[in-house]
Amino acid sequence: MAKGETTQTTVQSNAPSNPDVNPTLSKLLKGVQSEYDANPKGYYFDKSLYGGMGGTTNNALSSILSGANNPAVGQAFGNTFNEVSDIAAGNRFGMNDPGYAALRGNLENDVTTANLGAFNNSGLFGSDSNRKQLTNDLTSALGGLDYANFQSDIARQQQAQASQAGAYQNTLLPGQTALNVGQMQDADRQAALQGESDLYLRQQGAPTDFLAKLSSILAGNAASGGSTSTTTTPIQQPNPLQLLLSGGLGIASLL
Numbered sequence: 001m002a003k004g005e006t007t008q009t010t011v012q013s014n015a016p017s018n019p020d021v022n023p024t025l026s027k028l029l030k031g032v033q034s035e036y037d038a039n040p041k042g043y044y045f046d047k048s049l050y051g052g053m054g055g056t057t058n059n060a061l062s063s064i065l066s067g068a069n070n071p072a073v074g075q076a077f078g079n080t081f082n083e084v085s086d087i088a089a090g091n092r093f094g095m096n097d098p099g100y101a102a103l104r105g106n107l108e109n110d111v112t113t114a115n116l117g118a119f120n121n122s123g124l125f126g127s128d129s130n131r132k133q134l135t136n137d138l139t140s141a142l143g144g145l146d147y148a149n150f151q152s153d154i155a156r157q158q159q160a161q162a163s164q165a166g167a168y169q170n171t172l173l174p175g176q177t178a179l180n181v182g183q184m185q186d187a188d189r190q191a192a193l194q195g196e197s198d199l200y201l202r203q204q205g206a207p208t209d210f211l212a213k214l215s216s217i218l219a220g221n222a223a224s225g226g227s228t229s230t231t232t233t234p235i236q237q238p239n240p241l242q243l244l245l246s247g248g249l250g251i252a253s254l255l
Contacts, residue, residue, distance in 0.1 A: 032214045042210025044202040050195025053188050061181050068177035077174070081167040087160035093153045100149050104142060111141045 053061075067073065086092055095101045115134045 032217060036214055040207060042206030044206040048195035048199045050192045065178060065181045068174040074174050077171045081171050084160045084164050084167045087156055088164050090157055104145060107141055107145055108138060111137050
């Protein structure tokens, strides 16, 4: 402070009008301090949020997986696909179809037996007319059957070609089923890890979260307690020599 200067100090208090405010705030502060001292790590749910698969779900998945891994299932789908593919390729046409070959053989026997029986009764068995009639009867009966079967083979081939893609997809079902079960099991393991990660983060964040909550309580109520401010202002004192000079000048002006 320079010579000739003094200071003026002003104290301004902004206390709450209610006398109970500050005692209440003091209790709040002590309560917050006590809470933090008692549990500086904060509060959190100390278990993983992962619930895990239930027994019913696990049993069902095991059953599904067991069925998908059954060799008989894959073999059945494979045999169906092979048969459909064989028909679609035209490998079962006419006499290449065992069922039709048997049917045709039975018809041939029936026509021959009927023809020879008739000629035997007439006394013409073994004659040229007998052989010609037998040939005509066989040609008529078997020709009609062969033509009808050819039309049926064409329709059956077209149906097989249309269903071949579906039959192939069926062969993939066991593997696809196993894949689906595996993905569900993978998701369950991932959920377990996520639960552990969540628990770890809550453990690590609880102390600072708790401290932030307590600090927020204090910050929100601190202003209610009022405040006190002190202001110091320097005051310039008049110089004695200046006072004498200014007094002399005043006297001179009166003369």
